[in-house]
Amino acid sequence: MQSDRLDLGNYSKTFITDVPADLNSPEAKEFKKTIRRFPDEAIYIYSFKENRMLYADGWEDLLGYRDDEITMLTIVNITAPEYAPFSNELNDKALMFLHNKTTDLEQYSFTIELKKIHKNGTHVPLISKVGVFKAEQGHVSSIIGHSQRNESIKLGNVMRYAAYGPEKSEFEDELNKQLFRHYAISEKEKEALSLVAEGYSFKEIAARFGVSQSAIEKRIIPMYRRFEVKSLTHLISFAFANHILP
Template sequence: MPHQSDPAYGQYSRMFISDVPAGPAGAVPRPELLRFAEEAIYIYSFAESRMVYANGWKEVLGYEDAEVSLIQLVNATTPEFAPFSNDLNDKAIQFLHSKSENLEQYSFSIELKKFHKLGHTVPLLWRVGVYKTMGGKVVEVIGRAQVNHALKFGKVMKYATYGPADKVEFEEELNKILFQHPAVSEREKEALALASQGYSFKEIAALLNISESAVEKRIRPMYKRFDCKSLSHLVKFGIENGII
């Protein structure tokens, strides 16, 4: 039996996540859902409090599609990634339940490892987004897990947000948990990568078409988070830990 990570997940998520699997119907692929090789998909219904669709999990994590539940997938996260992954999911659910417009445009991804049913770990790019809405409320979310052996894991976890014009608001909300974990967002990685090439904050702002203060807002919080005293120290830390 594979080791299971701490099953504790966010207090907010506890109200919505269940251990009810997709069942036999979940093993029947939906023609409209394209699945690539070494990719698994699930759809979880908040309305029914259960997994309503699963496909590809035998190939990715060794589980039959009919037996997969959302809590099972949560608990398969390896211990070093579980706290951040659980908090990120919790904060994302809170944010999405506070919104009523453009919901289908929101999603986020995270690089992590999950335990395979046989016990070994699997490197995954995990992306979760809104799949179905009704009356301005999220009804279903979709998750896609893609095996990616090229991922570089260090002490720092990485995630990215996607969304409409107020995508920045989504990331800023999720970023509130970053000081509790060694993690960076895609926007922070992007800015730090340019800084590592010798660009000034002013030049980075021009390249990214944002304000100089926005660049500072992306880079300076990492000083404290990773206990770095200078930009050169932060760049060195970023290289050593696979951020850039």
């Protein structure tokens, strides 16, 4: 089912539906017993195989939606407008990357900092993590999402995200390449930029990460054009002003 509000990517259009979880099913009851949920956190498990939610917990406390009514389409649609285009494309490109992998799929995940719209209309700052929950015959069959309220994060105009997994660098590099047109920064880029702000040279940063100096330059220099800055000093100033760096 396609959203009436958002221009989702081709992968998202194919997989996202408006079908909630049957929380009375034996499967959902088992998830309730075995999946740990932290305070101020909501969880979902979504099946690509069945095109529906398999499980949901904590959504009424977090965003005002009952666990038996929250759907994948709802979660997408309640993203705050300023975060929606990037969030949707990140999800789309991450799925594309994972659908081209066949091994160790359950070790991959990504995070994003954003705001969702509560059922009462207020905006809630969240850190959301999406990972592969189950893979079958080399394909992702279901994903698990954790969204946790975090009032301490300072969200500026720049979207922040990170990728994890056996091929973390390849995963993040692919997302960087696909999402370059957005005002966004990856965890890897942020790590390098924070060391630049502390006064380390590109050569010193390269030695710390065990990569070449040119690899560090490729993380930093493209941000000049992305964030429309003209110098390293300007880039660092921009990073502090937009809460990229503390």
